[in-house]
Amino acid sequence: MAKKIKQIAIYGKGGIGKSTTTSNISAALSNAGYKVMQFGCDPKSDSTDTLRGGKYIPTVLDTLREKNAVKAHEVIHQGFNGIYCVEAGGPAPGVGCAGRGIITAVQLFKQQRVFEELDLDYVIYDVLGDVVCGGFAVPIREGIAEHVFTVSSADFMAVYAANNLFKGIKKYSNAGGALLGGVIANSINAPYAKEIIDDFVEKTNTKVVEYIPRSVTVTQSELQGKTTIEAAPDSEQAKIYTSLAEKIINHTESRVPSPLEVEELREWASKWADHLLAFETGEVGLNAVGNI
Incomplete structure (x- = not known):
C-alpha cells in the first residue's frame, strides 16, 4: 500500500514573508530526513529561490509556452538537500489569469503521478493569499492540500488577507476542501x-x-540566496523554523475557522487602534485586551 503524502498549503499576502517561511519549513523537513517538494504558486515565480542559491527556475507555464507537451520532470529542479522545486508560473504580463499556472501545473502532476513516483513525504504549496481567484483557491477547493496554514503579521492588511482566506476555507469545507491548521x-x-x-x-x-x-x-x-536553515543552522531563528517544522510534522487536526464579516473586522481593528493609542500615552496597560 502506497504511503500517504502529506500535502500542505501555506497562504499569505504578498511581502508578508510567506515564501521565506515556506522555504525554511521545507529545508527543516528535509534536514529531518523527509522527501520534500516545494510547489511555488505565485506568478512572481520566486518561491524556491533560496533553496537554489538565489537562482530562478523555468516555470511550468513558461515551458508550456515553448512546447505543446511537457513531461513533469522537465520542470522539477532539485535544490538544498535534495528538495524538489517547482514553480507554476503565471501568464505574460497583462494577459490571462494569474491562477492558471496552478491549475495547469497541478493537473500535469496528477496526470503523470509524479508525487508517487518520487516517493515524496511532503508537498508544500506556497500560495499568494491577496487574490480571491479560482486558480489560487485550487489547493483548498479541490482538497489537494490536507492542511492550510496562513502567514500573517499584526498589520491590518495581513490580517484582512488571512480573514479572507478563512472565508474561502469555510466556503469549501462542506465539499471536501482543506481545513485550517492555524496561523x-x-x-x-x-x-x-x-x-x-x-x-x-x-x-x-x-x-x-x-x-x-x-x-x-x-x-x-536571503542575500546569500539561502534559507536560514542552510546559511545559519545554529542561529536562534533556525531553531524557531525547525520548531515550526516539527509542529507541522505532528499536526493532524485542522478545523473550520470562523471568519469575521467586514464590518466586524473593521470594528475590531478600530478598537485595537484606540487601545494602542491609549497604551502609547500610558492610559492603559498592554494586556488590557479583554476590555477592547
Missing part, C-alpha cells in the same frame, strides 16, 4: 503584535502555530 505569526517583535494576533485567532476560532520574530539573520541568509 504562523510572522514579524512578531513588539509585545502588542503578539497581543493583536492572539486576539484575532481567538475571535476566529483558530490558533497560532508559531511566533516568528523579524531577524537580520533572515535578511543575511
Whole structure:
C-alpha cells in the first residue's frame, strides 16, 4: 500500500514573508530526513529561490509556452538537500489569469503521478493569499492540500488577507476542501503584535502555530540566496523554523475557522487602534485586551 503524502498549503499576502517561511519549513523537513517538494504558486515565480542559491527556475507555464507537451520532470529542479522545486508560473504580463499556472501545473502532476513516483513525504504549496481567484483557491477547493496554514503579521492588511482566506476555507469545507491548521505569526517583535494576533485567532476560532520574530539573520541568509536553515543552522531563528517544522510534522487536526464579516473586522481593528493609542500615552496597560 502506497504511503500517504502529506500535502500542505501555506497562504499569505504578498511581502508578508510567506515564501521565506515556506522555504525554511521545507529545508527543516528535509534536514529531518523527509522527501520534500516545494510547489511555488505565485506568478512572481520566486518561491524556491533560496533553496537554489538565489537562482530562478523555468516555470511550468513558461515551458508550456515553448512546447505543446511537457513531461513533469522537465520542470522539477532539485535544490538544498535534495528538495524538489517547482514553480507554476503565471501568464505574460497583462494577459490571462494569474491562477492558471496552478491549475495547469497541478493537473500535469496528477496526470503523470509524479508525487508517487518520487516517493515524496511532503508537498508544500506556497500560495499568494491577496487574490480571491479560482486558480489560487485550487489547493483548498479541490482538497489537494490536507492542511492550510496562513502567514500573517499584526498589520491590518495581513490580517484582512488571512480573514479572507478563512472565508474561502469555510466556503469549501462542506465539499471536501482543506481545513485550517492555524496561523504562523510572522514579524512578531513588539509585545502588542503578539497581543493583536492572539486576539484575532481567538475571535476566529483558530490558533497560532508559531511566533516568528523579524531577524537580520533572515535578511543575511536571503542575500546569500539561502534559507536560514542552510546559511545559519545554529542561529536562534533556525531553531524557531525547525520548531515550526516539527509542529507541522505532528499536526493532524485542522478545523473550520470562523471568519469575521467586514464590518466586524473593521470594528475590531478600530478598537485595537484606540487601545494602542491609549497604551502609547500610558492610559492603559498592554494586556488590557479583554476590555477592547
